[in-house]
Amino acid sequence: MNSKPENDLLDVAERIVSLARALGADEISASVGAGTSTELSRRDGKVEKAQESRSMSASVDLMVDGRYSSHSTNDLRPDSFRPFLERAIAATRFLEPDLHRALPPRESMGLAEAELDLDDPSHAELGPEARRSWAEALEAATVAAATGTVRSITAYMWDGASEGVTVTSNGFVERSRRTSFGHGATISLEDADGRLPEGYAAVSTSHRADLPSIQQVAADVAARAASRLGSRPTESGRYPMLLDRRAVGRVLGAMLGPLGATAIYEGRSCMADKLGAQIASSALTLWDEPLIVRGAGSRLSDGDGLPSQRRAIVVDGVLQMFFIDVYNARRMGVPVTTGGASNLVIAPGARSPKALVADAARAIRVDGFLGGNTNATTGDFSFGIHGALLERGEVIQHLSEMNVAGNIFDLLNHYVAAADDPWTFSAWRCPSLLFDAVQFSGT
């Protein structure tokens, strides 16, 4: 199934703007999105689930007499949509005015000059037979790669195409179209003590050709499952922490949340007074890079319709920016930056993850998390982890049922170096990172 042509979406969005204006809204931003997706999973040599979906919905932000509201519906039939919008406008009039809400000046809106290449034309050629053989090959490769006593293996692939159009009442129009392809697997193993640890991995890209191969995914999942065998906690204490490249986002997210304007404005940010301050060791430099070709978080404009641009978040440990959208900039009386991060990039270092910890008598490699949370107001965090205990870089024990805890500033100040293995399949495009003297609790 193909989604509706882009011009139809543009037409729908423009009609919404006209109708909302006719019904009394002063400013309008309408977005219409449509997409198709397919998922196919296999287990025990047969299809477990085959799912197809096709969707279309609209969201509308309104300014009515200085009051702001935000609405969404997938019921776009004219007989339903008009009353929906009438009620939305009526509800808005019950609010107290919020004069900081308004569309940005038209001249500030626009798209960055870049070709992001997020739409893979080969998607149209992917048919049911190709999907079936893809999933079969992935399942077979995972079965072949799995080591240990296997309890169950599930392999899955998915793909999709989506497009969106945003139209605002001051004349801004943005259209986007992107495709996605992904595959992954889960292996459940029998451990000696009766536990059934699972390892899984899944990757997704905008272009099919950029996906890691079936063999790579199968080998990766098999290794991740094997790394969960015989796991147990080790002694509580401070250890060097080698944070796996796929686990970076969860930890550095504890820093990113408090950089958001709403948290700062509402007094819930430990970063509020840190602009220009040293918040991390001088080894840390972090960029927000929205214009990476085929990047998972890439975009030509941000949520306010402002053109995307590359920004330094932290340079040599010094905080360079807050994420400030148009609304918060007005109520805080500060300049706009952008409302949220896109691709987060830490440049790779020269050494492998293993080489980074080769001199450490003991270190803990964190591969993933089990629950936990952060307090954005204080910067305190506490996460459940799994990973491995390393002795001079070699794995000597698989770890689980442990926590890592502390304060984000303390952690960032103990940042040492980045490895040479950047992960390019998510918006967090970081290599594995080494921190020193991090508090772990176990036995």
Add this chain to the structure above:
Amino acid sequence: MSILPPTGRPGAHFEAMGVTPEVLRRVMDAALSRGGEDCDLYFQHSASTSFSMSDRKVNLVGTHVDLGMGVRVVVGDQVGYAYSEDLDPDALCAAARAAAEIAQHSPGRLAAPPIARPRPDLYPELQPWSGVGMDTRVRLLQDWEQRAFAKDPRIRRVEGGLADGARLVMIVRPDGRLFEDYRPMASASLRCTAVDGAVRESAGHNLAGRAGFEMFTPESTERLVDQAVSRTLFLLGAGKPPAGEMPVVLAAGPSAILLHEAIGHGMEADFNRKRTSIYADKMGQRIANAHVTIVDDGTIPGTRGAVNVDDEGNLGQRTTLVEEGVLRSYLHDEISAKHYGVAPTGSGRRQDFRSPPLPRMRATLMEPGPHKPEEIIASVENGIYCVSFANGQVNIGGGDFSFYMRHGYLIEGGRLTRPIKDVNIIGNGPEALANMDMIGDDLVLDDGGWTCGKDGQGVPVSQGMPTVRVKSLSVGGVG
């Protein structure tokens, strides 16, 4: 907009949108056209309104509508799924034919004409939201805000939200079952930020249930405001707990997040029929002490976990998971019930029409035990007492689970001493159950807005527990 409680016969709401009995038959025929053994159609029409307050102003409102039908075709344990947001008969049939692709044979089963079935009424809206003015919603939020500020001068900011909505669903099965269910949901949340000298903290509280406006009584809203304020102030003086393994006493109420993570997910029968749950081979075995009885109950009126009828068309039930320490039943959907040769437990739930149903929890509870809460606290020389929680997670096969405590106390010499905050606690499900050695007589059903996530689908759940001592869990503190 709002979805009104149906006044006509079951099926009339969607029939008015063109989904006549004849259309249902055509869609079902399409779903079974390739030899599917079974199928279900799930129609959904939902609408919600949410007001938010910030900057001492109720300054944001959102309204949301969702409409569509999901169709599942089942062959053994294989599932074909598709949905349509367009209720036009041709679009519904196209979705049904896509789902039917899971089967590879010629048509077999014919669908019986659907006949509406009776169901309980566990969540009537006594004061329907459709009759509550927008101005009333705004005033409610303003009132909570003023009361929060009035409680303590250290409260510097208050943010709040009030959301109400309802979902009308219709479930149709080829054996002729047709259920219609009107599911209201209301929730309120309040978050405060307090400053005392150089210390700054934020915390909040929420209140949620399947109910109308009657949910907001003077008592329930006073508790909402009081808890939001007192939990925030509590954090100002709270320290960090120690690190390592220690006894943990769980306060009555939301501590049942431990039940949800440590055993509830592992009892969902899809993991067991695939034999990937740590409980897969333990049915009938003793897994906890004789004071431990755990149930999952979809029949508690007005709770988030209440289900008149589940999303496969089976009536809500109370299922005993653990009886006096012995594992008794999994939570089944129809696929797993068939696999095990038992009756479904009314646990087949889904986030919305875009996803197939899965075995899910409803309200997970531990029955009261013999111990006094004071006696339980007094029994611990050095440990922690957990009061409130933010989130939890579990590995179904490994059995390791965690939950994040926001508020608690150190226990020193059998007494609650210093307040503590923000710590992740980890254990292993079967070990933690075996280590629950004191069970209080003070069961409390929590009225918070818990949402359970599984396979990318969120469903509303409830939970409750008496005060419980766990001999040892790993506390992610410092030092």
